[in-house]
Amino acid sequence: MGVKPGSVVFRWAVRVSGFLLALAFVLAGGSKVADPAAFAEEVMRYQLVPWAGAVVVALWLPYLEILGGLGLLWRPVRAGARLVVTVLLLTFTGVLISALRRGLNLDCGCFGRLTGPTTVTQAFWRDFGLLALTAFLWAPEFAGRVRRITAAEGDKEKG
Amino acid sequence: MTGWRQAGLILCASAIPGAFSAAFHPRRPGWVQDALKPGEIRLADVEGWRGTVRWVDARSNGDYDLGHAPGALHLDLLSWPAAFPLFLDQWQPGEKVVVYCGASSCHLAEEVAEKLRANGIDSVYVLQGGWEVWKARHPSQ
Numbered sequence: 001m002g003v004k005p006g007s008v009v010f011r012w013a014v015r016v017s018g019f020l021l022a023l024a025f026v027l028a029g030g031s032k033v034a035d036p037a038a039f040a041e042e043v044m045r046y047q048l049v050p051w052a053g054a055v056v057v058a059l060w061l062p063y064l065e066i067l068g069g070l071g072l073l074w075r076p077v078r079a080g081a082r083l084v085v086t087v088l089l090l091t092f093t094g095v096l097i098s099a100l101r102r103g104l105n106l107d108c109g110c111f112g113r114l115t116g117p118t119t120v121t122q123a124f125w126r127d128f129g130l131l132a133l134t135a136f137l138w139a140p141e142f143a144g145r146v147r148r149i150t151a152a153e154g155d156k157e158k159g
Numbered sequence: 160m161t162g163w164r165q166a167g168l169i170l171c172a173s174a175i176p177g178a179f180s181a182a183f184h185p186r187r188p189g190w191v192q193d194a195l196k197p198g199e200i201r202l203a204d205v206e207g208w209r210g211t212v213r214w215v216d217a218r219s220n221g222d223y224d225l226g227h228a229p230g231a232l233h234l235d236l237l238s239w240p241a242a243f244p245l246f247l248d249q250w251q252p253g254e255k256v257v258v259y260c261g262a263s264s265c266h267l268a269e270e271v272a273e274k275l276r277a278n279g280i281d282s283v284y285v286l287q288g289g290w291e292v293w294k295a296r297h298p299s300q
Binding site: 041 | 165172175190
């Protein structure tokens, strides 16, 4: 038995996913705002960007996470926030895969000091779970497109 | 407004507090990273190493008792005759050794590192910023 787009269960799944993602992003951003210097060091541990790049990430990313998270809760910018959150999660997952492949033994730093030490593997699975939640955010749009295409094909056949 | 334009708006809006942080945040990072002295290593680099790291605490015995890196051996110039054999028991050839003392201003770690190298221990580094940096990274320990 599948959950149909437009059903009450589906709508609630979309809402809850949006709320959980918003909460995760606001907490993740908020935990890094207090100490950008420490976050720049965390970014450097991944050995992917030079120091100046880590500084830009440390100064910008926390606010991007917070606004992306809050945007998921505010209808006028929800579509953009969904895009930002999805791209960020894909980027984080790529960075974690890169760290895993290089055998880097480090603390993820994803939630600052809000959570205890998190290994790269644990962070990867957490990001994977959050990415799965984003699928619910995109589902209504895809369902709408499928409906429109189906309706257009139906009109053609009638015509 | 399309999703792309909204995303652009969010990107720009988040850059504003980021710029304020760059100018006024009390904990803003500098644009140029502190240069390493010869033999020094950053904690970020140590944490990226594969394999085990042998930590050596070159601070006083009292400071060591108050807190130290997990598995760190206390080894300063005063305790050298008794502690160096213990170090040799634990150290495996090829294992990297990182020595730290209290802070950047402290030179005990450099002296201990120099003595370790003189005794044939390869791959000895001094932790930049010392215990202060380690403690800031691991506030719960």
